[in-house]
Amino acid sequence: MTHKPFDDEQLEHVLNNAPKLSDHRSKEDILNRLMADARLQDNSYLQEAIQQPKEDEQKQSNSSIQEERTTRSKLRKMPIFMSIAAVFALTILVGSMVMNNDVGHKDQASTADTATYSTLQEDLSPKEAATQDEALQSPIVAEHERMLSLRSSVYEEDVKDAVVFRIGLAGRDAESVPMTYVIPNERVATDFGTEKPSTLQMYEKYAPQIDEKAKGFTDYHPYKGELKEKDDKLVHVLPKDNSYDVASATVNEYKGTLEDTFSDSEYTEVEIQNEDGTPYEFSQEGEPSPPMSLTNAKHYNYYIYQDGTGAEYLSPDFRQTFANVTEALILMKNKNDDVYVSVVPENVSYTVTEEAEGVVVTFDLPLDLTSMEPIRATQLIEAMMLTAASFDQQLRLNNVVQESWEGFDLKMFLPKPVGPNKQYMP
Known part of the structure; x- marks a missing residue:
């Protein structure tokens, strides 16, 4: 140079x-x-x-x-x-x-x-x-x-020489926001040696290093109580007095962070227990809590969530689930509350069809991505990709003026993201 x-x-x-x-x-x-x-x-x-x-x-x-x-x-x-x-x-x-x-x-x-x-x-x-x-x-x-790309999600190309650490951060609205940390293999080898760490070991190592308040989130991790492995299950022993069982919103937030943190791991479920080993009974539920499955795929669509610092992330809207990908993509146009913002501009409409290779979104009028702010255009594409990926499908966009955007080849089916909201450990 x-x-x-x-x-x-x-x-x-x-x-x-x-x-x-x-x-x-x-x-x-x-x-x-x-x-x-x-x-x-x-x-x-x-x-x-x-x-x-x-x-x-x-x-x-x-x-x-x-x-x-x-x-x-x-x-x-x-x-x-x-x-x-x-x-x-x-x-x-x-x-x-x-x-x-x-x-x-x-x-x-x-x-x-x-x-x-x-x-x-x-x-x-x-x-x-x-x-x-x-x-x-x-x-x-x-x-x-x-x-420096406007992309916010993690893709296979990002983890060729790295591993993924997932965690759900607690937002100001008592809701979990999924984060995907990319950690280089060299750092993991330095921290754990040659033996591959379990998801719980990675959580215990890296969760305390995240400055949640600086990111505009609640100081939530590591969890109170004791986390331990039991065969292919994870057990969380809650202390008698804890902040997870204050109201239905805090219970949903707690379970949402567990799901975002330990899904796609080696664990099949989470058992929530008292200190004496009996199933924990949340005051809002009135019965012993059954094991929480980590293997049942949850089908979400994605919206924009803004944290306390003004930073924006792509996240499910209060974890609402859908029966099929067509419904999830179509309803992304809706504004359901004051917390999550739709990625779809009001003047944009489209249809959705399912094909053997994946799901196809066809815009009713030619969509010129340059008519939008670059970050908004990228959020629109990635939110739709993440929604399709939650159904284990790829996405293709039809009737877009541009043939490529931020490295995405819009003439082809787009790759499935590994996870939303790419982060790096401090």
Whole structure:
């Protein structure tokens, strides 16, 4: 990647005219994760970027190198790693403009944007331009673009060298919101050694590390009482005085977090017990609690949930279930309460058909995704994908103006998400 400093006015113009991305993480959080991500430490492109200039630059005279470094230092006034981060950010933003043009945004690109980008390219020598083009295609830039994507769910490509840790966080409305944490294999190996940890072991290790209040949720985990394994079951021994049995809403919240945390695990059910080993009787139910199944698939549709900090997540609407995928997708247009917001704009209508390969949503009028805010368009697509996935089906969208969006090939059936609301452990 070239180290030639950009003119301040050119840089400011490019940034001001770049596509508006929506990301709720802080800049410090993103930078720290990139620098600490074990998957990137052996990446040759990253090492090349943070070490000395390339071999051809090293052959220049020492005085020229010192002069360039001095000039760069005066212009930037920041540590070298922040300079690298700035160049990466610029590369991604410029790359995003090119990508958006390829997926049908050419009509929105302004003459000023094109002129500025052309000027930057003309300022580079052929060798520098080739180097920059190569950098745009490099795995490290692709990784940065992936991490800054508007996608919020986890997919198979995200867990090639990682494992998934699921947990239900308690929202301000006494409802569980499912989270899917992606943890690199290296970290799991460091934490547990060569032996594969159980879901309960992962919960006991990672749940206490989540700052729920900072995320706008209730300080809920780890659970009060004792969790233990019993054959293929999980047993939760509740203390005599607990906050889970205060009202019907708190009972539903408690069971919802259990479901979001331990479903899709090796456990078939959860037994809720008193300290003496007898089944716990919730005051709102009036009878001993039967074992809670973790294997019966729950069929949900997905809405937008906003936490106390303003961050948005995709979540079932008070865990309402549906008999079939057509009903679930059609009813996503409804606004049922003041807590969850539909991902479907009021002026958008569609029909649903089921085929052998999956479920097909056909919009009545051509849907132009660029007419929506980018994050809203992505939430619409992913919420429908998650709804179809809860029925173990794939989704295809018909009558969309764009052929691709955020890496999704809209001409084909879309992949089934592994889980909603992608997160990374602190």
